[in-house]
Amino acid sequence: xxxxxxxxxKGAAPDAPDPKRIAFxxxxxxxxxxxxxxxxxxxxFILFAVxxxxxLAYTFWVSVHQWNLxxxxxxxxxLDNYTYVIGQPQFWTGLRNTFSIFLLSGVTQTLxxxxxxxxxxxxxxxxxxxxxxxxxxxxxxxxxxxxxFSKMFADQSGLINALLDKVGLGPIAWHAEVIPSHIAIxxxxxxxxxGYITLIFLAAMQAIPREVYEAALLxxxxxxxxxxxxxxxxLRPTIIFVVITNTIGxxxxxxxxxxxxxxxxxxxxxxxxxxxxYIYELGWGPQKNFGxxxxxxxxxxxxxxxVGILNFLITKRIASDGPKQPKVVPASxxxxxxxxxxxxxxxxxxxxxxxxxxxxxxxxxxxASEGAPS
Amino acid sequence: MxxxxxxxxxxxxxxxxxxxxxxxxxxxxxxxxxxxxxxLGFVLVLSAYPLYYSFLLGSSDATTIARTPVxxxxxxxxFGTNVARVIxxxxxxxxxxxxxxxxxVITSLSVVFFSTLAGYSFSKLRFRGRGPLLVFVVAxxxxxxxxxxxxxxxxxxxxxxxxKLEAVIVPGMVTAFGVFWMxxxxxxxxxxxxxxxxxxxGCSMIRTFWHVALPAARPAAAMLGLFTFIGSxxxxxxxxxxxxSSNPSLPVAIQLLQASYFKDYSLILAGVTIAALPLIVVFxxxxxxxxxxxxxxxxxx
Numbered sequence: 001x002x003x004x005x006x007x008x009x010k011g012a013a014p015d016a017p018d019p020k021r022i023a024f025x026x027x028x029x030x031x032x033x034x035x036x037x038x039x040x041x042x043x044x045f046i047l048f049a050v051x052x053x054x055x056l057a058y059t060f061w062v063s064v065h066q067w068n069l070x071x072x073x074x075x076x077x078x079l080d081n082y083t084y085v086i087g088q089p090q091f092w093t094g095l096r097n098t099f100s101i102f103l104l105s106g107v108t109q110t111l112x113x114x115x116x117x118x119x120x121x122x123x124x125x126x127x128x129x130x131x132x133x134x135x136x137x138x139x140x141x142x143x144x145x146x147x148x149f150s151k152m153f154a155d156q157s158g159l160i161n162a163l164l165d166k167v168g169l170g171p172i173a174w175h176a177e178v179i180p181s182h183i184a185i186x187x188x189x190x191x192x193x194x195g196y197i198t199l200i201f202l203a204a205m206q207a208i209p210r211e212v213y214e215a216a217l218l219x220x221x222x223x224x225x226x227x228x229x230x231x232x233x234x235l236r237p238t239i240i241f242v243v244i245t246n247t248i249g250x251x252x253x254x255x256x257x258x259x260x261x262x263x264x265x266x267x268x269x270x271x272x273x274x275x276x277x278y279i280y281e282l283g284w285g286p287q288k289n290f291g292x293x294x295x296x297x298x299x300x301x302x303x304x305x306x307v308g309i310l311n312f313l314i315t316k317r318i319a320s321d322g323p324k325q326p327k328v329v330p331a332s333x334x335x336x337x338x339x340x341x342x343x344x345x346x347x348x349x350x351x352x353x354x355x356x357x358x359x360x361x362x363x364x365x366x367x368a369s370e371g372a373p374s
Numbered sequence: 375m376x377x378x379x380x381x382x383x384x385x386x387x388x389x390x391x392x393x394x395x396x397x398x399x400x401x402x403x404x405x406x407x408x409x410x411x412x413x414l415g416f417v418l419v420l421s422a423y424p425l426y427y428s429f430l431l432g433s434s435d436a437t438t439i440a441r442t443p444v445x446x447x448x449x450x451x452x453f454g455t456n457v458a459r460v461i462x463x464x465x466x467x468x469x470x471x472x473x474x475x476x477x478x479v480i481t482s483l484s485v486v487f488f489s490t491l492a493g494y495s496f497s498k499l500r501f502r503g504r505g506p507l508l509v510f511v512v513a514x515x516x517x518x519x520x521x522x523x524x525x526x527x528x529x530x531x532x533x534x535x536x537x538k539l540e541a542v543i544v545p546g547m548v549t550a551f552g553v554f555w556m557x558x559x560x561x562x563x564x565x566x567x568x569x570x571x572x573x574x575x576g577c578s579m580i581r582t583f584w585h586v587a588l589p590a591a592r593p594a595a596a597m598l599g600l601f602t603f604i605g606s607x608x609x610x611x612x613x614x615x616x617x618x619s620s621n622p623s624l625p626v627a628i629q630l631l632q633a634s635y636f637k638d639y640s641l642i643l644a645g646v647t648i649a650a651l652p653l654i655v656v657f658x659x660x661x662x663x664x665x666x667x668x669x670x671x672x673x674x675x
Contacts, residue, residue, distance in 0.1 A: 029578075036579035040495035041507065043488040044548045048514055051545040055522030055529070062524055119413055122406040132661040133418040135668065139653040140425065141608035143625040144646045147632050148428045151639050154443075159427065162443035195421060196668055203669035244516070252520045255610045259629055262636035276520070276611075283524055284615065290524050297521040304518055 056301070063294035070288060081295035085282070091296065093270045094278040095303075097182065101257070101274065102250040104186035109194050110242060114235075116194070117201035118227055131202070134195030145188050146259035153184040175261060181272040188256040197242055204238040205231060240315045247308050251300065252276050275300050425650065432456055432644030439639050456644035463631060463641070466620070470627035474607055477539055477623060481546045482602040486595045488548035493556025494587040498569050508557065514550045523615055530616055541616040542623070546606060552598055559594035560587065597667045600660055607653055624649045 063081055066074030085091050120130060137145070152159040153174040161171040174180045208231065216226050232239075254276040258264050265281075266273025273281075275296065283293030430445040433453035439445070461467045495501075496508050526545070527536070535541040564587055572582040588595075610625040617623060619630055631645045657664065 032579045034501075037495045037499040037501035037504075040499075040583070041492040041553075044492050044511065044550065044553050045507075047545070047548055048550070051526065052514060052517055052519055052522070055519075055525040056517070058525035058528075059522055062528070116413075116417065119410055122410060124406060124410060124414070128662055128665060130414045130418070131665045131669075132657075133414070133421055135661065135665055136421045136654075136657060137424075138664075138668075139604055139608075139657045140650050141610065141625050141628070141653075143608075143610045143628050144428075144650050145424070147628060147642060147646050148424050151431065151643065152424070152427065157440055157443040159443055159445075191421075191424065199665060199668040248516060248518050252518055254520075255625075258610075258614075259632055262633045264629075264633070279521075279523070280615070283527075290528070294524045297524060301518060301521050304521075308516075 059294045059297050059301075062290055063292075063298050065291050067291040067294070068288055069283065069290060074291075077291065081291045082299070085292055085295050085299070090270060090273070090278060091275075094266075094273050094275045097178075097257075097266070097270070097272055098251055098253065098274045098276075100179070100182045101185050101189070101253060101272070102247075104182055105189040105193075106243070106246045106250055108186065109190050109197060110239070110246070112190070112194050113197040113201050113242075114232070114239075116198045117205055118231065120198065120202050121205045131199060134198050136195070137192050138196050140192065142188070142192060142255035143259055145192050146256040149184065149188045149191070149256075150260045153187075175267065176271070178269075178271045181260065181267060185253075185256050185260060185272055189250070189253070200242060201235060201238060204235050208234050236316075240312060243311050243315045244308055247311050248304060251304050251307065254280070425647075425654070428643045428650070429453070429647045431639055432647045434640050436638045436640055452640065453644060453647075456640050457648055459641050460631065460645040460648065463645075464634065465627045465630045465645075466622055467627060467645075470622045470624045473539060473617075473621065474624040477542050477613075478603045478606045480543050481606045482599040484543075484547040485549055485552045485602045486599045489552030489556045489598060490560075490588060490591045490595055491583065492548070492553040493558075493560050493591070494564075494583055496553070496557040497560040498564060498566065498587070508554075511550050511553050515554070520611060523612065526612075527615060536616055537618050537621050539617075539621075542606075542609075542613050545612075546602075549602070552602070555598055556591060556594060560591055563594070564590040597663055597670075600656070600663065601667060603656075604653060 062073075064077060064079065066077050068074070116134065120127075120134070124130060153161075155161070155171070155173050155175050158174070160174070165171065172180050174184045212230055212234075213226060216230050221229060253274050257266060257272045257274050257277060260272055261267065264277075266277050279293045279296045279300070281287075282296060283290050427445065430447070430449050431439055433449040433451065433456065434445065435450075435452050435456075438450070492511075496504060496511075530536050530541045533540075535544075568586050568590070569582060572586045577585065608625065609623075610629070613623040614626050614629065617626060619626070622630060628642075628646055628649055632642050635641050
């Protein structure tokens with residue numbers, strides 16, 4: 001298979017011209033073979049080093065200094081920036097809002113998407129049409145979604161309040177109060193992402209072998225029972241993947257709350273100001289203090305990692321709590337990739353199977369736990 | 375169903391679909407009842423109505439909007455005038471359109487080219503450290519890069535790039551997701567024999583890539599380009615910070631519109647509607663491919 005190691009046949013010209021030139025061309029060919037692979041992957045690594053790795057370290061460097069938008073680097077402050085921001089009530093308000101919005105959107109989104117995927121996973125007519133229907137909001141920019149919904153959720157003469165009025169419910173102060181504003185923002189996030197996640201779940205569901213359902217049906221499992229005992233446990237790697245990406249994205253939310261009103265402050269009492277909005281305000285608002293903005297960035301980074309790990313553990317628990325033989329399922333997930341037909345030639349496949357190309361891995365899962373329903 | 379959902383999604387070949395359909399039919403005799411379609415119809419209304427609502431209000435005027443919170447389903451005739459007002463508003467409208475187009479086109483082309491190059495190397499060339507490096511690429515997808523805005527902004531000011539398009543284009547020129555996506559695709563879509571044949575015929579490494587790998591990668595590359603285009607067309611946070619209001623991208627211009635004309639939602643939502651229109655047109659033509667792309671394992675973000 002190692003085609004590319006073989007030397008280019010150029011040097012073996014029959015009428016042997018100048019031996020020096022042959023040697024040079026051979027060397028050139030060998031360099032070409034040996035260096036090209038690295039050359040081709042280098043753009044990614046260079047760019048990641050410059051815009052990914054370095055800024056992360058540099059953020060920490062900035063955060064321990066006096067540093068202003070105008071003045072630049074000042075004196076070393078140690079952890080003063082951290083103690084300052086932790087002492088600010090706004091930091092905690094921002095944290096509360098971020099988590100509240102994240103939970104409201106993340107939970108409803110994942111559950112709705114699971115149910116909707118189950119609906120789409122039937123033998124329906126005009127499949128592609130319905131699938132396109134759920135994906136449509138994805139092409140609308142979050143800012144546009146935010147502006148549209150901020151009008152729909154207007155406290156006075158807004159669409160939602162008018163509809164609530166028609167069914168006899170009092171108007172809700174969507175912008176003035178804390179939880180209603182979080183619900184409105186979570187609705188924007190859900191609008192844009194639910195369809196996308198539905199399709200990810202749908203792809204995973206279609207990779208579940210139909211025989212498993214037939215077996216469950218023979219055992220007299222109802223539709224609901226099939227969903228909870230077969231579908232959900234088998235989607236575990238996908239659910240974990242969605243929850244993790246949700247965490248990384250959701251805790252950094254900025255666009256939608258930024259345009260929930262025209263001032264972008266997150267409300268008069270900071271009802272919906274998120275942590276990322278707070279970072280922006282510290283760095284580019286009246287203070288123009290990069291040191292403090294960087295300190296909050298690092299705190300948020302640590303929080304995201306912590307929550308990501310926590311979520312991973314929780315999701316693992318929940319998704320493996322299938323009533324039947326819960327122990328079988330966890331043992332046969334991502335690790336079982338190599339058993340399937342997919343050519344798991346690299347260690348990377350073990351990682352990747354847990355992420356994007358989940359359906360590939362799930363074939364293995366299916367065959368491994370087929371015995372379950374008996 | 376199919377052995378490889380990626381290939382299935384990308385190739386979208388009639389044969390694969392037909393097979394899938396038959397398999398489905400065997401497993402589930404009969405079609406679902408009207409409840410299913412009622413649910414789906416309801417969801418469809420939920421996904422489409424906010425956009426239509428934006429158009430309805432964009433074709434109305436400020437006083438009507440204040441009087442009727444639930445707009446009539448028939449659009450009024452002011453859309454043209456509102457759009458004209460958006461264009462003449464103090465938001466650099468045409469500049470924003472041009473900027474967004476330039477950013478999205480260059481970023482997509484660049485991501486496709488560099489990702490295909492790296493994906494070809496990872497999937498078809500043998501070199502030391504290949505496995506660990508690929509794991510590293512996948513791992514970088516989990517790094518929340520949005521949090522690096524402070525140092526990124528400092529770097530961009532040092533380079534003199536604040537307010538310039540380079541500041542948005544260059545950081546997005548190649549993505550971990552793109553590399554991973556192309557690696558996955560080329561793994562199955564490009565036979566080793568083809569690479570071998572090109573090499574035996576005396577192609578240099580780069581010519582082999584250009585004449586053999588690139589054509590084979592075309593379906594996946596098109597899809598990657600599409601997703602990258604959507605991603606950069608809708609991006610707000612970083613352009614908002616680094617470009618500012620004098621040289622905005624389209625989402626930044628929308629935010630400006632909302633901030634300066636917040637009393638007149640007919641104007642704002644007319645702007646939102648025309649800003650969203652290009653991608654909706656793209657969606658009408660390429661929606662099928664987008665669905666296939668998401669289902670083949672596109673990653674959120």
